[in-house]
Amino acid sequence: MLRMSTLFLRTLRDDPADAEVPSHRLLVRAGYIRRIAAGIYSWLPLGVITLRNIENVVRQEMDAAGFQEVHFPAMLPREPYEQTNRWTEYGPDLFRLQDRKGTDYLLGPTHEEMFTLMVKGEYSSYKDLPLSLYQIQTKYRDEARPRSGIIRGREFVMKDSYSFDLTDEGLVESYQRHRAAYVKTFDRLGMKYNIVSAVAGAMGGSSSEEFLAPCPTGEDTYVLCPQCGYAANVEAMTTKVSAADASSVGALEVFDSPNTPTIDSLVELLNTKFGGGYTGASTLKNVMLMADTTAISVLVPGDREVDLKRLQANMAGVNEIRVFEEADFAKFPGLVKGYIGPQDAKKNGITVYADPRIAPGTSWVTGANAKDKHALNVVNGRDFEVDHYIEAAQIREGDSCPSCDTAVVIDRAIEIGHIFQLGRKYADALNLTVLDQNGKSQVVTMGSYGIGVSRAVAAIAEQTHDEIGLSWPVxxxxxxxxxxxxxxDDSLFDAAEKLASDLESRSVSVMLDDRRGTSPGVKFKDAELIGIPIIVVVGKALEQGNVEVRVRKSGEKSEIAVALAVDEIVKTLATLK
RNA sequence: CGGGGCGUAGCGUAGUGGCUAGCGCGCCUGCUUUGGGAGCAGGAGAUCGGGAGUUCGAAUCUCCCCGCCCCGACCA
Incomplete structure (x- = not known):
């Protein structure tokens, strides 16, 4: 039983000045967490209990799925990360430190290497597979910009699991088992979430999905189809455009277009010169980029921007994409800034990437690769060639769903889980093999699955709070x-003590506000701020032998005879999520 | 890393060169009060982020540094 008379807790009447998002504001005000440094937080008793509750739900569901818990240190030696090249690849996000002898260590940002090596150390037969291991552990990432309280911290608690299989089919099965366990977990946590397709990215995996908790303060943007339920991270959204028939399109025509540095000014000129009907979408934008050391041009419709995040996510093996600078243009004298078209790309030694909207056979207005000149009727496949199609254009609300063509909606969310099929990258790098039935050595294939446990505290707070405070799922x-x-009156305190112990004997955990000399108003405000699902008031109604039962979320109040209160509360709890 | 804002008691804040740095919340003592953040009286609590400088005099002006928040870049 938690007693407020002695609980290490101080609620704040004012919002902390450094907190902006609701979860951060309320978790600090209600005395769950305190900031220590940017992206680093301490947990007070209420926070620790809440965090543990989430951990336990996660643990129970992992165990129920047959996964086994292990635990690694947070501080790890450099060598394994050297072998997978992540000591370098992870870059400045990795917290590094040295011991007294000058040997390098790191604070684990994720533990693929350690799990792989652990399995390698114990197992060497196909008979031992499949295997899934997990841990609940503190991770460290030196984020460039920690933000929003515990939504993106530099120290955070994560549950990470890894599956080990002999075959690709086995991996798919392990993946599905994790997916099912995640569904159960997030359902029990009382969260709203969507499972969306994600881009596997640099990790080299094939299939990847994210569990996103929708809320306005989320940092991830995703699309949702209201018709068929298609859901995808914006980066993973695909565009379905069919090829066009260009046989009736006239020949390419170059025309004078002075002073048309922007798409708007070009469209205006087009409509004056060639009659109405031209929009930004009629034009073809050529964005020049450096993909690591390669110069590329990316084609998107003129009314859309290139979404660098999407582009990068879809460009396997490229570390850095940046826009062309003056120095880059200087290296390609064939490119006339503001008047670039894909027609001469080959001649200029530029690799052409195009958004799928630039379908074969479509006809465009674009630059003519000469100052103050644009070209009309520039047809893909006839007047220029695309080297690679890639999802690059910015996604908008109302774009059509790739599976059913309905207009999609765009929403924001917090990423609370990510599952993906890693494949053999780590097993290869660290030489994790087992003998198969034929006595032949086979590289194991892996899956990797994460849940942001401390982030879930914030995500749940974001989804469930109201204007007066937190409001937790049961x-x-x-x-x-x-x-x-x-x-x-002492009789009130005595009655409350009795009710509290009766509830606890029925396994209903209680926080008892047994503070003497604290006015009822203060106690009510605190109760609402702290957000425990049922508030029971032992007060004036006791004269009639009643207590008042309030449901925090709905605000419903009822008076119940003390004798019936325990049963009634147990019943009410069962109806709440 | 780029842009913007901020740093005064545990929390929220006032104070643009001049007296002992002010107020609210919280905290301590006493009395009163007890169904919606009580009242009165008394009290404790501050290296004004740090350093250097300008000045008769600096929380206030100048320079350097540190830290924090927000937007963006970045982020399996």
Whole structure:
């Protein structure tokens, strides 16, 4: 039982000045967390209990799925990360340190290497597979910009699992088992979430999905189809455009277009010169970029920007994409800034990437590779060639769903889970092999699965709070019942003590506000701020032998005879999520 | 890393060169009060982020440094 008379807790009446998003503001005000440094937080008793509750739900569901818990240190030696090249690849996001002898260590940002090596150390037969291991552990990433309280911290608690299989089919099965376990976990945590397709990215995996908790303060943008349920991270959204028939399009025509540095000014000129009907979407934008050391041009419709994040996510093996600078243009004298078209790309030694919207046979207005000149009727496949099609254009609300053509909606969310099929990258690098039935050595294939446990505290707070405070789902709350003594009479305190122990004997955890001399108003405000799902008031109604039961989320109140209160509360709890 | 903002008691803040750095919340003592952040009286609590400088005099002006927040870049 938590007693407020002695609980290490101080609620704040004012919002902390450094907190902006609701979860951060309320978790600090209600005394769950305190900031220590940018992106680094301490957990006070209420916070620790809440975090543990989430951990336990996660742990129970992992165990129920047959995955086994292990634990690694947070501080790790350099060598394994050297072998997978991540000591270098991870870059400045990796916290590094040295011991007294000058030997390098790191604080683990994720533990693929350690899990791979652990399995390698114990297992060497196909008979031992499949295997899934997990841990709940503190991770460290020196984020360029920690933000939004515990939504993106530099130290955070994560559950990470890894599956080990002999075959690709086995990997798919392990992946599905993790997916199912995640569904159960997030359901129990009372979260709203969408499972969206994600880009596997540099990790080299094939299939990847994210569990996104929708909320306005989320940092991830995703599309959702209201018709068929298609959901994808913006980066993974695909565009379905069919080829056009260009046989009736006239020959390419170059025309004078002075002073048309922008798409708008070009469209205006087109409409004056060639009659109405031209829009930004009629024009073809040529964006020059450096993909590592290669100069590329990316084609998108003139009314859309290139989404560098999407482009990068879809460009395997490229570390850095940046826009052309003056020095780059200087190296390609054939490119006339502001008047670039794909027609001469080959001649200029430029690799052409095009968004799928630039379908074969489509006809465009674009630069003519000469100052103050544009070209009309520039047809893909006839007047220029595309080397690679790639999802590059910015996605908009109303774009059509790739599976059913309905207009999609765009929403924001917090990423709370990510599952993906890693494949053999780490097993290869660290030489994790087992003998198969024929006695032949086979490289193991892996999956990797994460849940942001401390982030889930924030995500749940974001999704469930209201204007007066937090409002936890039953499984997560630091206690199930917040018992408030409203009044000064000893009989009230005695009745509350009795009710509290009766509840606890029925496994209903209680936080008892047994503070003497604290006014009822203060106790009510605190209860609402702290967000325990049921608030029971032992006060003036006791004269009639009643207590008042309030449901935090709905605000419903009812008076119940003390004798019936425990049963009634147990019943009410069962109806709440 | 680029842009913007900020740093005064545990929290929220006032104070643009001049007296002992002010107020609210919280905290301590006493009395009163107890169903919606109580009242009165008394009290404790500050290296004004740090350093250097300008000045008779600096929280306030100048320079350097540190830290924090927001937007963007970045982020399996």
């Amino acid at each position: 499984e997560v709350a630091p206690a199930k019942v917040h018992l408030v003594v409203a009044g000064k």
